[in-house]
Amino acid sequence: xxxxxxxxxxxxxxxxxxxxxxxxxxxxxxxxxxFVHLDRERAEAIVRRDKAVxxxxxxxxxxxxxxxxxxxxxxxxxxxxxxxxxxxxEIERIGDYAKGIASITQKVEGEPFPPAVLGMLxxxxxxxxxMLRRCLDAFQERDAATAVQxxxxxxxxxxxxxxxxxxxxxxGAGDPQTLEAANYxxxxxxxxERTADxxxxxxxxxxxxxxxxxxxxxxxxxxEFLSSLQGSAAQEPEGDDVAPGAEEA
Amino acid sequence: MTVNIERTVDAARAAxxxxxxxxxxxxxxxxxxxxxxxxxxxxxxxxxxxxLPVVRNRITAFIGPSGCGKSTMLRAFNRMNDLVATARTxxxxxxGGRNVYDRGVDAVELRRHVGMVFQKPNPFxxxxxxxxxxxxxxxxxxxxxxGLVEWALREAALWDEVHDKLGQSGLSLxxxxxxxxxxxxxxxxxxxxxxxxxxxxxxxxxxxLRIEELMQDLKRQYxxxxxxxxMQQAARASDFTAFFNMGERRQGYLVEYGATxxxxxxxxxxRTEDYITGRFG
Numbered sequence: 001x002x003x004x005x006x007x008x009x010x011x012x013x014x015x016x017x018x019x020x021x022x023x024x025x026x027x028x029x030x031x032x033x034x035f036v037h038l039d040r041e042r043a044e045a046i047v048r049r050d051k052a053v054x055x056x057x058x059x060x061x062x063x064x065x066x067x068x069x070x071x072x073x074x075x076x077x078x079x080x081x082x083x084x085x086x087x088x089x090e091i092e093r094i095g096d097y098a099k100g101i102a103s104i105t106q107k108v109e110g111e112p113f114p115p116a117v118l119g120m121l122x123x124x125x126x127x128x129x130x131m132l133r134r135c136l137d138a139f140q141e142r143d144a145a146t147a148v149q150x151x152x153x154x155x156x157x158x159x160x161x162x163x164x165x166x167x168x169x170x171x172g173a174g175d176p177q178t179l180e181a182a183n184y185x186x187x188x189x190x191x192x193e194r195t196a197d198x199x200x201x202x203x204x205x206x207x208x209x210x211x212x213x214x215x216x217x218x219x220x221x222x223x224e225f226l227s228s229l230q231g232s233a234a235q236e237p238e239g240d241d242v243a244p245g246a247e248e249a
Numbered sequence: 250m251t252v253n254i255e256r257t258v259d260a261a262r263a264a265x266x267x268x269x270x271x272x273x274x275x276x277x278x279x280x281x282x283x284x285x286x287x288x289x290x291x292x293x294x295x296x297x298x299x300x301l302p303v304v305r306n307r308i309t310a311f312i313g314p315s316g317c318g319k320s321t322m323l324r325a326f327n328r329m330n331d332l333v334a335t336a337r338t339x340x341x342x343x344x345g346g347r348n349v350y351d352r353g354v355d356a357v358e359l360r361r362h363v364g365m366v367f368q369k370p371n372p373f374x375x376x377x378x379x380x381x382x383x384x385x386x387x388x389x390x391x392x393x394x395x396g397l398v399e400w401a402l403r404e405a406a407l408w409d410e411v412h413d414k415l416g417q418s419g420l421s422l423x424x425x426x427x428x429x430x431x432x433x434x435x436x437x438x439x440x441x442x443x444x445x446x447x448x449x450x451x452x453x454x455x456x457x458l459r460i461e462e463l464m465q466d467l468k469r470q471y472x473x474x475x476x477x478x479x480m481q482q483a484a485r486a487s488d489f490t491a492f493f494n495m496g497e498r499r500q501g502y503l504v505e506y507g508a509t510x511x512x513x514x515x516x517x518x519x520r521t522e523d524y525i526t527g528r529f530g
Contacts, residue, residue, distance in 0.1 A: 003527035072481050074513045075522045212515030 006071050010080060013063055017088045018136045020056050021202070024095045025132040027053075028195050031101035032125030035108070035188055036118045043105035050099040057092035061085060079212060083205040087139065090198045090205075094132065097191035097198075100242025104184050107244075111181035114171050120164040121185070124192040127157050131199045139206050147206035150199065157196035164189045187243055280305040280442055280472045281326055281363070285340035288321050288330055294500040295321040298340070301491055301506045303442070308464055308473045310483035310509065313493035314524070318501020319476045322493065323444050326474065327363035328356040344442075361388060364440035368447040370427030372419030372434075377402075377411050380419040380430055384438045397437060404470075405433035406463050425456025429463065436471075443467065445475040449482065461486040480525055484513045492521045 027046055034042040064081050067073060073081055131150050138146040168185045171178060207215050281303035288295045296318035303309050303326070311319035321330065328349060330336040341348040349359050372380050381398045390397065398415070402408040407429040411422070419430050428448055435443055445464075449457040457479075464473055464486055477483050483490050490513070491506040505518045516522045523529045 002529060006527070072484075074480070074484065074525045075516050077526050078514060 003071075006067070007077075009063070009067065010073075010077060013060055013067075013084055014080065014140075016056065016060055017084050017091070018140055020053060020060070020088065021091045021132060021136045021139075024053060024091050024098065025129045025136070027098035028094060028101075028132070028192070029125045029129040031098040031105070032121055032188065032192060035101055035105045036122055038105065038108060038110070040106055043102035046102035047099050047106070050095050053092055053095040057088050057095075060088045064088075076209075079209050083139070083209040086205045087202045090201045094195050094198050096242045097195045100191050101188050103243040104187055108184060111178070111184065113181055113185060114167065117164050117167050117171070117185050117189075120160050120167070121188055121192065124157055124160045124164070124189065124196075127153070127160070128192055128195040128199065131157075131196055132202070135199050135202050135206065139202070139209070142206075142210050144207055144210040147203040147210075151203045154196045154200045157193055161189055161193040183244060191242055278302075278304055280344070281474075282343045283322070283325070283340065284343060286322070286325060286342060287339040288318070288325055289335075289337045289339075290333060291335040294498060296325075296493075296501040297496065299493075299501075299503045300340075301503060303472060303474055304489060305472050306468055306470075307488040308468050308475060308486060309489045309491065310487035311474070311476045311491050311493060312478075312480055312483045312525075313501070313504075314495060314529070315478075316499065316501070317493040317495045319491075319493045320446055321501065323446055323474060323476050324365075326442070326444055327360045327365060329360075329365065331356055361438050362440050363442040363444060364435035364438065365444045365446065366428070366431050366435055366448050369451050370424055370431050372422070372427050372430050374418060374420055376416050377419050377422070377430060378415040381433050381437050384434055388438055401433040401437040402430075404436050404467070405429045406459070406466070407433055423456070425452050425459060428452060428456070428460060432460075432463065432467075436467075440471065442472045442474065445473060447476055447478060450478060457482070484509060492516075492518075492524060494520055494524070 027049065030042060031046050033039075034046065064085050068078075068081055071077075131153050134146060135150045137143070138150065165186065168182045168189070171182055204215055207213065279302040282301070284300050286299045287297050299322060311322060313319050324330045325338060326342055326344075326349075330338065338350055342350060344359070344363065347354065349356075373383065375383070378398055381401050382394050385394065385397055399408060399412070402411060407426060410426060411417075411430075414421075419427065422430060428451075432443070432448075449460050452460065461482065464475070467473060468488075475483075475487065487509045489506065490509045492504045492512070493501050494504045496502055505512060505516060505521045507517070512521065513525065516525065
């Protein structure tokens with residue numbers, strides 16, 4: 001091939017992006033698991049490792065921008081670089097959600113959590129991890145059909161989120177002492193729900209990579225659900241923070 | 250469970266695709282059209298069965314590897330290939346509702362409407378003024394020649410640089426200025442189409458960008474077809490791109506034609522993809 005070094009560098013950037021994504025997929029589940037089992041050591045390790053995720057994201061984005069500026073990519077090359085640029089930002093953000101859950105675990109002081117909700121959180125984490133892993137495989141395989149399938153799976157995470165939200169509301173409302181615990185649970189659920197949303201964005205990048213068409217599959221289901229609860233005493237975490245009082249990564 | 254994958258195809262690309270569709274379906278939008286065009290040099294077939302439109306007031310770029318027939322294709326539009334003794338043409342080039350290869354079409358008159366700018370700037374060894382006035386004069390122009398020369402030089406974005414030295418030889422100018430002088434010379438006879446055969450290949454990057462800017466200005470009045478080896482030039486400067494390739498008998502053929510924005514982000518044909526991404530050969 002005529003442009004071996006250029007194509008080799010693009011392949012390397014794709015590999016690094018997918019590796020980072022797989023690392024972060026593991027971190028999300030591990031963070032939820034550490035929360036459920038109140039494992040502060042594992043939580044601390046997750047918070048620590050997030051710095052490396054952030055550095056790698058910037059390194060990848062910087063290399064992509066250099067390639068765009070110097071190599072004038074076209075056709076599938078420009079689609080790949082655009083997909084990397086978009087996806088690596090989503091992956092880094094998912095890393096922030098994992099770190100956010102880990103930060104919450106570090107704040108917990110043995111508050112009693114309803115086991116049913118903990119089960120739902122683990123289930124959400126498992127779904128989100130599976131979606132992300134398969135989405136990264138779809139990226140690698142240029143598999144648009146799987147990407148579409150994964151985008152649809154976000155609904156299942158949303159259903160669990162709503163269920164967890166209702167359960168926590170009932171739990172928190174019953175006893176003022178448990179409000180803090182309810183707050184933590186909602187933040188963890190929020191981060192897992194947002195993780196799945198971010199995965200759907202990566203799925204959209206896969207669709208662009210394969211088809212050249214920019215699509216938006218984001219659904220408003222959760223937002224609609226939350227607005228239907230207007231007037232409720234409890235508030236779902238707003239904005240894009242990852243933990244109560246969290247500093248932006 | 251409802252999933253609504255809402256298509257939000259980028260507006261520019263959609264518009265470009267509509268341009269293509271309009272050009273393909275509306276012959277009135279085409280100033281030139283090749284239909285089943287083949288050109289031979291003796292026994293050698295240089296291009297095989299090419300059909301493509303040239304959209305009015307747009308820039309169409311021909312790209313492809315050396316020897317794929319893109320210059321032959323360009324020259325077929327104003328019958329420059331007639332000047333090669335062994336050249337023979339099959340198929341049609343429609344201009345003004347007529348096949349330019351029909352008996353009775355005057356090739357010299359055709360070239361007045363479909364002008365040409367060549368790879369190497371080729372001003373005559375005469376003054377800047379005479380270079381521009383020449384074409385108009387032999388076409389019997391009897392009006393205000395000073396006004397025409399100034400107008401053409403302004404159109405070619407050269408007036409400001411040469412207005413105080415119109416008597417100097419055209420050969421005294423820089424390469425980029427000489428090429429703009431050739432463009433002014435082509436414009437002076439008020440053609441509808443300007444064919445450009447690698448007009449920037451002998452120019453430095455700044456002179457190249459200046460010609461590309463000029464092309465964007467010129468397309469409001471004229472239709473431009475450009476052959477270029479520089480794919481980025483095609484991507485930057487053209488509205489439509491045609492990719493030519495070479496067949497087993499070394500004959501050139503058209504692989505893909507489409508809106509430039511589409512062809513360079515999402516080519517339909519894998520041969521186009523391989524060529525423009527450098528995975529060719």
